[in-house]
Amino acid sequence: MMISFNFAVYFLNLFHTFFISSNLSYNELVQLIEKTFLISLKDFILQIYDNRFKTYVEFDDEYLNWIRNRVSRTNIQTIFGGIIPKRQTTRRVQGPPISLIRSSDALVTHHIVWLDDYIGRQENCPYLKLAFCKATSINDYDINTIPSTGMIEPLICLDTIPDPVSRNTTQIYRFNVFQDIERCLNFMQKIKSHSVTILIASNNFGSHIVPLLAHLTHVFIYILQNDWYFSEWGLDYVDRLQMFDDDQALLIRIIRDLAFSYVQKSELCQESQFDESLVIDALKYLQWARLLYERADRIDGTRFSSKRIEYINNQIDKYEQIVDNFILHLDPDFGSISRETI
Template identity: 25%
Template sequence: MVLGNGPAVIWLDAHIGAEGNNRDMKKLFNDQVSASLELPPINEVDALICGYVDDWRAVGAPVKATDTVEKAEALIAEFQDKDVKFICSATLGRLIIPKLVKQFPHILSYYIFCGNISLHLDWAMDYIDCLQMFDHEDNLLARLTKDIAIDFRKHGNHYQELNNLERANECFQHAQTLEERSNKRVGPHHVRDVNYRDA
Protein backbone atom coordinates (compact mmCIF):
# COMPACT_ATOMS: atom_id res chain seq x y z
CA MET A 1 0.00 0.00 0.00
CA VAL A 2 1.32 3.45 -0.90
CA LEU A 3 1.39 5.72 2.12
CA GLY A 4 1.39 8.96 0.21
CA ASN A 5 3.52 11.99 0.84
CA GLY A 6 1.93 13.16 4.03
CA PRO A 7 -0.81 15.64 4.74
CA ALA A 8 -1.52 19.08 3.33
CA VAL A 9 -4.25 21.54 4.29
CA ILE A 10 -5.88 23.85 1.75
CA TRP A 11 -8.06 26.65 3.11
CA LEU A 12 -10.38 28.47 0.70
CA ASP A 13 -12.03 31.59 2.09
CA ALA A 14 -12.52 34.97 0.40
CA HIS A 15 -11.51 36.84 3.57
CA ILE A 16 -9.22 34.49 5.51
CA GLY A 17 -7.45 33.37 2.34
CA ALA A 18 -6.64 36.88 1.14
CA GLU A 19 -2.97 37.76 1.44
CA GLY A 20 -2.27 39.77 4.57
CA ASN A 21 -5.56 38.87 6.28
CA ASN A 22 -5.79 36.80 9.44
CA ARG A 23 -2.05 36.25 9.74
CA ASP A 24 -2.26 35.27 13.40
CA MET A 25 -4.90 32.62 12.74
CA LYS A 26 -3.00 31.20 9.77
CA LYS A 27 0.19 31.05 11.85
CA LEU A 28 -1.69 29.35 14.68
CA PHE A 29 -3.02 26.67 12.34
CA ASN A 30 0.40 26.12 10.73
CA ASP A 31 2.10 25.89 14.13
CA GLN A 32 -0.54 23.51 15.49
CA VAL A 33 -0.33 20.95 12.70
CA SER A 34 3.37 21.21 11.81
CA ALA A 35 5.82 18.46 12.63
CA SER A 36 7.52 18.62 15.99
CA LEU A 37 10.07 15.87 15.51
CA GLU A 38 13.53 16.20 14.01
CA LEU A 39 13.67 12.95 12.11
CA PRO A 40 16.51 11.28 10.22
CA PRO A 41 16.29 10.93 6.45
CA ILE A 42 14.07 8.19 5.06
CA ASN A 43 15.85 5.07 3.84
CA GLU A 44 15.72 5.01 0.02
CA VAL A 45 14.16 1.53 -0.07
CA ASP A 46 11.44 2.59 2.40
CA ALA A 47 10.79 5.68 0.32
CA LEU A 48 10.29 3.58 -2.82
CA ILE A 49 8.08 1.01 -1.08
CA CYS A 50 5.92 3.67 0.57
CA GLY A 51 5.76 5.97 -2.43
CA TYR A 52 7.42 8.98 -0.80
CA VAL A 53 8.66 11.72 -3.09
CA ASP A 54 9.75 14.16 -0.39
CA ASP A 55 10.27 14.04 3.35
CA TRP A 56 6.81 15.12 4.53
CA ARG A 57 7.73 14.39 8.13
CA ALA A 58 9.94 17.46 8.28
CA VAL A 59 7.14 19.87 7.49
CA GLY A 60 4.03 18.22 8.89
CA ALA A 61 0.89 19.48 7.21
CA PRO A 62 1.42 22.85 5.56
CA VAL A 63 -1.67 25.07 5.66
CA LYS A 64 -2.09 26.91 2.37
CA ALA A 65 -4.76 29.61 2.43
CA THR A 66 -6.26 31.07 -0.73
CA ASP A 67 -9.14 33.37 -1.60
CA THR A 68 -10.41 32.10 -4.97
CA VAL A 69 -11.74 28.83 -6.34
CA GLU A 70 -9.19 28.97 -9.16
CA LYS A 71 -6.25 29.27 -6.75
CA ALA A 72 -7.67 26.46 -4.61
CA GLU A 73 -7.92 24.20 -7.65
CA ALA A 74 -4.29 24.99 -8.52
CA LEU A 75 -3.22 24.02 -4.98
CA ILE A 76 -5.23 20.81 -5.21
CA ALA A 77 -3.39 19.94 -8.41
CA GLU A 78 -0.07 20.78 -6.73
CA PHE A 79 -0.87 18.53 -3.76
CA GLN A 80 -2.44 15.64 -5.67
CA ASP A 81 0.11 13.25 -4.14
CA LYS A 82 -0.74 14.29 -0.57
CA ASP A 83 -3.50 13.49 1.91
CA VAL A 84 -5.41 16.75 1.45
CA LYS A 85 -7.65 18.24 4.12
CA PHE A 86 -9.83 20.95 2.57
CA ILE A 87 -11.23 23.84 4.65
CA CYS A 88 -13.52 26.45 3.16
CA SER A 89 -16.23 28.94 3.88
CA ALA A 90 -19.78 27.67 3.50
CA THR A 91 -20.54 30.09 0.67
CA LEU A 92 -17.59 28.91 -1.43
CA GLY A 93 -18.06 25.34 -0.24
CA ARG A 94 -21.54 25.25 -1.72
CA LEU A 95 -19.94 26.01 -5.11
CA ILE A 96 -16.77 23.95 -5.03
CA ILE A 97 -17.29 20.90 -2.81
CA PRO A 98 -19.71 19.07 -5.16
CA LYS A 99 -17.15 19.44 -7.94
CA LEU A 100 -14.19 18.44 -5.76
CA VAL A 101 -15.89 15.32 -4.42
CA LYS A 102 -16.36 14.09 -8.00
CA GLN A 103 -13.02 15.16 -9.47
CA PHE A 104 -10.52 14.71 -6.64
CA PRO A 105 -10.95 11.44 -4.74
CA HIS A 106 -7.68 12.03 -2.84
CA ILE A 107 -9.48 14.71 -0.81
CA LEU A 108 -11.18 12.64 1.86
CA SER A 109 -11.93 15.33 4.44
CA TYR A 110 -13.78 18.61 4.02
CA TYR A 111 -14.24 21.17 6.79
CA ILE A 112 -16.68 24.07 6.55
CA PHE A 113 -15.89 27.11 8.71
CA CYS A 114 -18.82 29.50 8.89
CA GLY A 115 -20.75 31.78 11.20
CA ASN A 116 -24.11 30.00 11.02
CA ILE A 117 -24.10 26.28 10.30
CA SER A 118 -27.89 25.97 10.09
CA LEU A 119 -28.01 28.24 7.02
CA HIS A 120 -25.96 25.73 5.02
CA LEU A 121 -27.35 22.36 6.03
CA ASP A 122 -29.48 22.10 2.88
CA TRP A 123 -26.50 21.38 0.63
CA ALA A 124 -24.02 20.14 3.24
CA MET A 125 -26.16 17.14 4.22
CA ASP A 126 -25.45 15.61 0.79
CA TYR A 127 -21.80 15.29 1.85
CA ILE A 128 -22.20 14.18 5.44
CA ASP A 129 -19.86 11.21 4.93
CA CYS A 130 -16.86 13.48 4.18
CA LEU A 131 -17.79 16.94 5.49
CA GLN A 132 -17.73 18.49 8.96
CA MET A 133 -18.96 21.98 9.87
CA PHE A 134 -17.57 24.36 12.49
CA ASP A 135 -18.50 27.82 13.71
CA HIS A 136 -15.48 28.36 15.98
CA GLU A 137 -11.81 28.19 15.01
CA ASP A 138 -10.78 26.32 18.17
CA ASN A 139 -13.14 23.45 17.38
CA LEU A 140 -12.03 23.39 13.74
CA LEU A 141 -8.36 23.39 14.69
CA ALA A 142 -8.84 20.65 17.29
CA ARG A 143 -10.68 18.40 14.82
CA LEU A 144 -8.18 19.07 12.03
CA THR A 145 -5.29 18.28 14.36
CA LYS A 146 -6.93 15.04 15.49
CA ASP A 147 -7.62 14.00 11.90
CA ILE A 148 -3.99 14.59 10.93
CA ALA A 149 -2.95 12.58 14.00
CA ILE A 150 -5.12 9.73 12.69
CA ASP A 151 -3.27 9.93 9.37
CA PHE A 152 0.08 9.67 11.15
CA ARG A 153 -1.20 6.64 13.09
CA LYS A 154 -2.19 5.00 9.81
CA HIS A 155 1.28 5.65 8.43
CA GLY A 156 2.73 4.15 11.62
CA ASN A 157 0.56 1.05 11.25
CA HIS A 158 1.78 0.59 7.68
CA TYR A 159 5.40 0.95 8.79
CA GLN A 160 4.74 -1.73 11.40
CA GLU A 161 3.45 -4.00 8.65
CA LEU A 162 6.72 -3.37 6.79
CA ASN A 163 8.55 -4.27 10.02
CA ASN A 164 10.14 -0.81 10.17
CA LEU A 165 9.57 -0.18 13.85
CA GLU A 166 11.75 2.93 13.99
CA ARG A 167 9.63 4.73 11.39
CA ALA A 168 6.43 3.39 12.93
CA ASN A 169 7.46 4.79 16.30
CA GLU A 170 8.24 8.19 14.77
CA CYS A 171 4.77 8.34 13.24
CA PHE A 172 3.14 7.24 16.50
CA GLN A 173 5.12 9.85 18.45
CA HIS A 174 4.05 12.61 16.10
CA ALA A 175 0.44 11.45 16.26
CA GLN A 176 0.64 11.58 20.06
CA THR A 177 2.08 15.11 19.92
CA LEU A 178 -0.77 16.25 17.68
CA GLU A 179 -3.34 14.55 19.93
CA GLU A 180 -1.93 16.38 22.96
CA ARG A 181 -2.06 19.70 21.09
CA SER A 182 -5.66 19.07 20.15
CA ASN A 183 -6.58 18.23 23.73
CA LYS A 184 -4.93 21.42 25.00
CA ARG A 185 -7.10 23.51 22.67
CA VAL A 186 -10.52 22.19 23.66
CA GLY A 187 -10.05 19.38 26.17
CA PRO A 188 -9.63 15.64 25.68
CA HIS A 189 -13.33 14.78 25.43
CA HIS A 190 -14.57 17.71 23.36
CA VAL A 191 -13.49 16.16 20.06
CA ARG A 192 -14.48 12.54 19.45
CA ASP A 193 -11.73 10.12 20.43
CA VAL A 194 -10.67 7.44 17.97
CA ASN A 195 -8.88 4.16 18.54
CA TYR A 196 -5.87 4.98 16.36
CA ARG A 197 -4.49 1.45 16.21
CA ASP A 198 -7.69 0.46 14.40
CA ALA A 199 -7.57 3.50 12.09
Protein backbone atom coordinates in the same frame (compact mmCIF):
# COMPACT_ATOMS: atom_id res chain seq x y z
CA MET B 1 6.28 53.12 28.85
CA MET B 2 8.59 50.39 27.57
CA ILE B 3 6.99 47.07 26.74
CA SER B 4 8.07 43.60 25.69
CA PHE B 5 7.07 41.83 22.48
CA ASN B 6 7.93 38.81 20.33
CA PHE B 7 10.08 39.11 17.21
CA ALA B 8 9.37 36.21 14.82
CA VAL B 9 12.26 35.83 12.37
CA TYR B 10 12.38 33.83 9.14
CA PHE B 11 15.70 32.67 7.70
CA LEU B 12 16.06 30.04 4.97
CA ASN B 13 14.03 27.05 6.16
CA LEU B 14 14.03 28.07 9.82
CA PHE B 15 11.64 30.10 11.93
CA HIS B 16 12.36 31.30 15.45
CA THR B 17 10.62 33.68 17.84
CA PHE B 18 12.77 35.90 20.04
CA PHE B 19 11.38 37.50 23.19
CA ILE B 20 12.31 41.19 23.19
CA SER B 21 12.25 42.29 26.81
CA SER B 22 12.15 45.96 27.76
CA ASN B 23 15.83 45.95 28.71
CA LEU B 24 17.22 43.86 25.82
CA SER B 25 19.63 45.92 23.73
CA TYR B 26 19.91 45.71 19.95
CA ASN B 27 23.41 44.24 20.18
CA GLU B 28 22.17 41.55 22.55
CA LEU B 29 19.38 40.73 20.11
CA VAL B 30 21.91 40.44 17.28
CA GLN B 31 23.98 38.02 19.36
CA LEU B 32 20.91 35.88 20.07
CA ILE B 33 19.98 35.79 16.38
CA GLU B 34 23.52 34.92 15.29
CA LYS B 35 23.75 32.15 17.87
CA THR B 36 20.35 30.72 16.89
CA PHE B 37 20.87 30.71 13.12
CA LEU B 38 24.65 30.16 13.23
CA ILE B 39 25.41 33.15 11.02
CA SER B 40 27.12 36.52 11.18
CA LEU B 41 24.77 39.40 10.50
CA LYS B 42 27.70 41.28 8.99
CA ASP B 43 26.92 39.32 5.82
CA PHE B 44 23.16 39.76 6.05
CA ILE B 45 20.50 42.37 6.65
CA LEU B 46 18.04 41.99 9.50
CA GLN B 47 14.62 43.26 8.47
CA ILE B 48 11.33 43.98 10.20
CA TYR B 49 7.91 44.45 8.65
CA ASP B 50 6.71 48.05 8.81
CA ASN B 51 2.93 48.06 8.72
CA ARG B 52 2.83 51.74 7.74
CA PHE B 53 4.46 51.05 4.37
CA LYS B 54 3.36 47.39 4.03
CA THR B 55 6.93 46.29 3.37
CA TYR B 56 10.15 45.24 5.08
CA VAL B 57 12.70 47.78 6.32
CA GLU B 58 16.10 47.40 7.89
CA PHE B 59 15.92 46.69 11.62
CA ASP B 60 18.54 48.62 13.58
CA ASP B 61 19.02 50.10 17.05
CA GLU B 62 17.07 53.26 16.22
CA TYR B 63 14.14 51.29 14.83
CA LEU B 64 14.08 49.05 17.92
CA ASN B 65 13.64 52.07 20.19
CA TRP B 66 10.90 53.43 17.94
CA ILE B 67 8.99 50.15 17.74
CA ARG B 68 9.06 49.72 21.52
CA ASN B 69 7.27 53.02 21.98
CA ARG B 70 4.77 52.16 19.24
CA VAL B 71 4.00 48.66 20.54
CA SER B 72 3.18 50.09 23.96
CA ARG B 73 0.20 51.88 22.38
CA THR B 74 -1.18 48.89 20.47
CA ASN B 75 -2.42 45.33 21.00
CA ILE B 76 0.45 43.87 18.96
CA GLN B 77 2.28 41.02 20.69
CA THR B 78 4.30 39.57 17.80
CA ILE B 79 6.12 41.32 14.94
CA PHE B 80 7.55 39.51 11.94
CA GLY B 81 10.99 39.90 10.49
CA GLY B 82 13.44 38.20 8.19
CA ILE B 83 17.09 37.87 7.27
CA ILE B 84 18.34 38.32 3.70
CA PRO B 85 21.81 38.42 2.10
CA LYS B 86 23.09 41.94 1.47
CA ARG B 87 23.06 41.35 -2.28
CA GLN B 88 19.26 40.95 -2.13
CA THR B 89 18.46 44.26 -0.46
CA THR B 90 16.04 45.27 -3.21
CA ARG B 91 13.99 42.11 -2.94
CA ARG B 92 11.11 41.48 -0.59
CA VAL B 93 11.61 38.74 1.98
CA GLN B 94 9.77 35.54 1.09
CA GLY B 95 8.37 33.42 3.90
CA PRO B 96 10.18 30.08 4.18
CA PRO B 97 8.62 27.07 5.88
CA ILE B 98 7.88 27.44 9.58
CA SER B 99 9.84 24.41 10.70
CA LEU B 100 12.12 24.15 13.70
CA ILE B 101 13.00 20.62 12.61
CA ARG B 102 13.10 19.79 8.92
CA SER B 103 10.97 16.73 8.27
CA SER B 104 12.09 14.01 5.92
CA ASP B 105 10.78 14.53 2.38
CA ALA B 106 10.54 10.76 2.09
CA LEU B 107 7.84 10.66 4.75
CA VAL B 108 4.26 11.41 3.86
CA THR B 109 3.14 14.62 5.52
CA HIS B 110 -0.01 16.70 5.21
CA HIS B 111 -1.25 19.91 3.64
CA ILE B 112 -3.73 22.42 5.05
CA VAL B 113 -5.65 24.40 2.42
CA TRP B 114 -7.97 27.24 3.46
CA LEU B 115 -10.37 28.76 0.92
CA ASP B 116 -12.03 31.93 2.21
CA ASP B 117 -12.67 35.35 0.71
CA TYR B 118 -11.41 37.23 3.80
CA ILE B 119 -8.79 34.93 5.31
CA GLY B 120 -7.47 34.21 1.83
CA ARG B 121 -6.33 37.80 1.37
CA GLN B 122 -2.62 38.32 1.84
CA GLU B 123 -2.95 41.18 4.31
CA ASN B 124 -5.60 39.62 6.54
CA CYS B 125 -5.12 37.50 9.66
CA PRO B 126 -1.51 36.32 9.33
CA TYR B 127 -1.44 35.57 13.06
CA LEU B 128 -4.53 33.41 12.70
CA LYS B 129 -2.84 31.53 9.86
CA LEU B 130 0.27 31.09 11.97
CA ALA B 131 -1.82 29.82 14.90
CA PHE B 132 -3.54 27.17 12.76
CA CYS B 133 -0.22 26.28 11.16
CA LYS B 134 1.49 25.74 14.51
CA ALA B 135 -1.44 23.84 16.01
CA THR B 136 -1.51 21.35 13.13
CA SER B 137 2.25 21.10 12.73
CA ILE B 138 4.21 17.92 13.38
CA ASN B 139 6.81 20.04 15.16
CA ASP B 140 6.68 20.23 18.94
CA TYR B 141 5.63 23.85 19.44
CA ASP B 142 5.01 25.26 22.90
CA ILE B 143 1.25 24.95 23.41
CA ASN B 144 1.26 28.32 25.19
CA THR B 145 2.13 30.03 21.90
CA ILE B 146 -1.03 28.67 20.25
CA PRO B 147 -4.22 30.67 20.97
CA SER B 148 -6.94 28.32 22.17
CA THR B 149 -9.98 30.50 22.81
CA GLY B 150 -11.75 33.24 20.91
CA MET B 151 -9.39 32.63 18.05
CA ILE B 152 -10.90 33.98 14.86
CA GLU B 153 -12.95 37.07 15.69
CA PRO B 154 -10.37 38.91 17.84
CA LEU B 155 -7.62 38.17 15.33
CA ILE B 156 -9.70 39.43 12.43
CA CYS B 157 -10.31 42.67 14.34
CA LEU B 158 -6.86 43.28 15.81
CA ASP B 159 -4.41 41.47 13.60
CA THR B 160 -1.84 43.77 12.00
CA ILE B 161 1.04 41.34 11.72
CA PRO B 162 2.48 41.09 8.19
CA ASP B 163 2.25 38.19 5.82
CA PRO B 164 5.71 37.85 4.21
CA VAL B 165 4.60 35.64 1.34
CA SER B 166 3.62 35.57 -2.30
CA ARG B 167 0.78 37.63 -3.71
CA ASN B 168 -1.74 34.93 -4.58
CA THR B 169 -1.32 32.43 -1.76
CA THR B 170 -0.05 32.31 1.76
CA GLN B 171 2.26 29.34 2.23
CA ILE B 172 3.64 28.52 5.66
CA TYR B 173 5.03 25.00 5.69
CA ARG B 174 2.29 23.09 3.91
CA PHE B 175 -0.31 25.63 5.01
CA ASN B 176 -1.89 27.46 2.08
CA VAL B 177 -4.76 29.95 1.86
CA PHE B 178 -6.70 31.08 -1.19
CA GLN B 179 -9.53 33.46 -2.04
CA ASP B 180 -9.96 32.15 -5.57
CA ILE B 181 -11.56 28.76 -6.33
CA GLU B 182 -9.66 28.20 -9.58
CA ARG B 183 -6.25 28.84 -8.03
CA CYS B 184 -7.18 26.64 -5.09
CA LEU B 185 -8.21 23.79 -7.39
CA ASN B 186 -5.05 24.11 -9.48
CA PHE B 187 -2.94 23.91 -6.34
CA MET B 188 -4.79 20.92 -4.90
CA GLN B 189 -4.46 19.00 -8.15
CA LYS B 190 -0.68 19.22 -7.79
CA ILE B 191 -0.68 17.59 -4.35
CA LYS B 192 0.20 13.92 -4.54
CA SER B 193 -2.62 11.58 -3.61
CA HIS B 194 -0.59 9.82 -0.90
CA SER B 195 -0.39 13.08 1.07
CA VAL B 196 -3.33 13.88 3.34
CA THR B 197 -4.97 17.19 2.41
CA ILE B 198 -7.20 19.14 4.79
CA LEU B 199 -9.50 21.62 3.04
CA ILE B 200 -11.18 24.33 5.12
CA ALA B 201 -13.74 26.38 3.21
CA SER B 202 -16.40 28.95 3.91
CA ASN B 203 -20.00 27.93 3.33
CA ASN B 204 -20.27 29.85 0.06
CA PHE B 205 -17.00 28.56 -1.42
CA GLY B 206 -17.67 25.08 -0.11
CA SER B 207 -20.91 24.73 -2.05
CA HIS B 208 -18.95 25.33 -5.27
CA ILE B 209 -15.70 23.45 -4.67
CA VAL B 210 -16.90 20.36 -2.77
CA PRO B 211 -18.70 18.83 -5.79
CA LEU B 212 -15.42 19.09 -7.70
CA LEU B 213 -13.38 17.35 -4.98
CA ALA B 214 -15.80 14.81 -3.53
CA HIS B 215 -14.20 11.97 -5.52
CA LEU B 216 -10.73 12.58 -4.02
CA THR B 217 -10.43 10.23 -1.04
CA HIS B 218 -7.20 11.84 0.24
CA VAL B 219 -8.96 15.21 0.69
CA PHE B 220 -10.77 15.76 4.00
CA ILE B 221 -13.23 18.64 3.87
CA TYR B 222 -14.28 20.96 6.70
CA ILE B 223 -16.79 23.79 6.31
CA LEU B 224 -16.56 26.76 8.68
CA GLN B 225 -19.79 28.72 8.52
CA ASN B 226 -21.75 31.34 10.39
CA ASP B 227 -25.20 30.60 9.01
CA TRP B 228 -26.68 27.10 9.08
CA TYR B 229 -29.64 28.27 7.02
CA PHE B 230 -27.60 28.09 3.82
CA SER B 231 -25.98 24.71 4.51
CA GLU B 232 -28.54 22.41 2.90
CA TRP B 233 -26.21 21.77 -0.04
CA GLY B 234 -23.97 19.83 2.35
CA LEU B 235 -26.60 17.12 2.83
CA ASP B 236 -25.55 15.63 -0.50
CA TYR B 237 -22.00 15.16 0.82
CA VAL B 238 -22.52 14.17 4.45
CA ASP B 239 -20.03 11.30 4.05
CA ARG B 240 -17.32 13.61 2.68
CA LEU B 241 -17.37 16.69 4.88
CA GLN B 242 -17.87 18.06 8.38
CA MET B 243 -19.47 21.40 9.22
CA PHE B 244 -18.56 23.71 12.11
CA ASP B 245 -19.63 27.10 13.37
CA ASP B 246 -16.90 27.32 16.03
CA ASP B 247 -13.26 27.81 15.07
CA GLN B 248 -11.82 26.11 18.15
CA ALA B 249 -13.98 23.00 17.69
CA LEU B 250 -12.88 22.94 14.05
CA LEU B 251 -9.20 23.17 14.95
CA ILE B 252 -9.39 20.44 17.59
CA ARG B 253 -11.18 18.08 15.21
CA ILE B 254 -8.63 18.70 12.46
CA ILE B 255 -5.74 17.99 14.83
CA ARG B 256 -7.31 14.70 15.96
CA ASP B 257 -8.15 13.66 12.40
CA LEU B 258 -4.56 14.33 11.35
CA ALA B 259 -3.32 12.29 14.30
CA PHE B 260 -5.55 9.37 13.29
CA SER B 261 -4.30 9.59 9.69
CA TYR B 262 -0.71 9.19 10.93
CA VAL B 263 -1.71 6.17 13.03
CA GLN B 264 -3.16 4.64 9.86
CA LYS B 265 0.03 5.39 7.92
CA SER B 266 2.11 3.78 10.66
CA GLU B 267 -0.01 0.63 10.41
CA LEU B 268 0.70 0.42 6.68
CA CYS B 269 4.43 0.63 7.40
CA GLN B 270 4.15 -1.96 10.18
CA GLU B 271 3.07 -4.62 7.69
CA SER B 272 6.77 -5.17 7.04
CA GLN B 273 8.60 -5.48 10.35
CA PHE B 274 11.74 -6.72 8.59
CA ASP B 275 12.31 -3.53 6.60
CA GLU B 276 14.29 -1.20 8.83
CA SER B 277 13.43 1.99 6.92
CA LEU B 278 9.69 1.25 7.06
CA VAL B 279 9.87 0.48 10.77
CA ILE B 280 11.61 3.80 11.40
CA ASP B 281 8.97 5.57 9.30
CA ALA B 282 6.22 3.87 11.32
CA LEU B 283 7.89 5.03 14.53
CA LYS B 284 8.03 8.61 13.27
CA TYR B 285 4.36 8.53 12.25
CA LEU B 286 3.42 7.26 15.71
CA GLN B 287 5.43 10.01 17.38
CA TRP B 288 3.68 12.61 15.24
CA ALA B 289 0.27 11.11 16.04
CA ARG B 290 0.99 11.18 19.77
CA LEU B 291 2.14 14.79 19.61
CA LEU B 292 -1.04 15.82 17.76
CA TYR B 293 -3.39 13.92 20.09
CA GLU B 294 -1.71 15.41 23.16
CA ARG B 295 -1.89 18.90 21.65
CA ALA B 296 -5.60 18.52 20.85
CA ASP B 297 -6.33 17.44 24.41
CA ARG B 298 -4.39 20.38 25.86
CA ILE B 299 -6.28 22.86 23.69
CA ASP B 300 -9.57 21.09 24.47
CA GLY B 301 -8.82 20.84 28.19
CA THR B 302 -9.81 17.16 28.25
CA ARG B 303 -8.30 13.66 28.18
CA PHE B 304 -10.49 12.62 25.26
CA SER B 305 -7.59 10.97 23.42
CA SER B 306 -6.08 9.13 26.41
CA LYS B 307 -6.95 5.64 25.12
CA ARG B 308 -5.50 6.39 21.70
CA ILE B 309 -2.34 7.83 23.26
CA GLU B 310 -1.99 4.71 25.43
CA TYR B 311 -2.23 2.53 22.31
CA ILE B 312 0.34 4.70 20.51
CA ASN B 313 2.76 4.54 23.45
CA ASN B 314 2.57 0.74 23.41
CA GLN B 315 3.24 0.70 19.68
CA ILE B 316 6.16 3.12 20.05
CA ASP B 317 7.72 0.90 22.73
CA LYS B 318 7.30 -2.09 20.44
CA TYR B 319 8.92 -0.46 17.43
CA GLU B 320 11.70 1.19 19.40
CA GLN B 321 12.65 -2.32 20.50
CA ILE B 322 12.62 -3.48 16.88
CA VAL B 323 14.90 -0.57 15.92
CA ASP B 324 17.24 -1.46 18.80
CA ASN B 325 17.33 -5.04 17.54
CA PHE B 326 18.31 -3.81 14.07
CA ILE B 327 21.17 -1.83 15.61
CA LEU B 328 22.25 -4.74 17.81
CA HIS B 329 22.35 -6.95 14.75
CA LEU B 330 24.71 -4.50 13.04
CA ASP B 331 26.71 -3.59 16.16
CA PRO B 332 26.84 -6.21 18.95
CA ASP B 333 28.58 -3.69 21.22
CA PHE B 334 25.63 -1.32 21.01
CA GLY B 335 24.49 -0.27 24.46
CA SER B 336 22.18 2.69 24.04
CA ILE B 337 21.17 5.18 21.38
CA SER B 338 19.59 8.60 21.37
CA ARG B 339 16.39 8.30 19.40
CA GLU B 340 16.30 12.03 18.74
CA THR B 341 17.73 11.21 15.31
CA ILE B 342 14.91 8.80 14.42
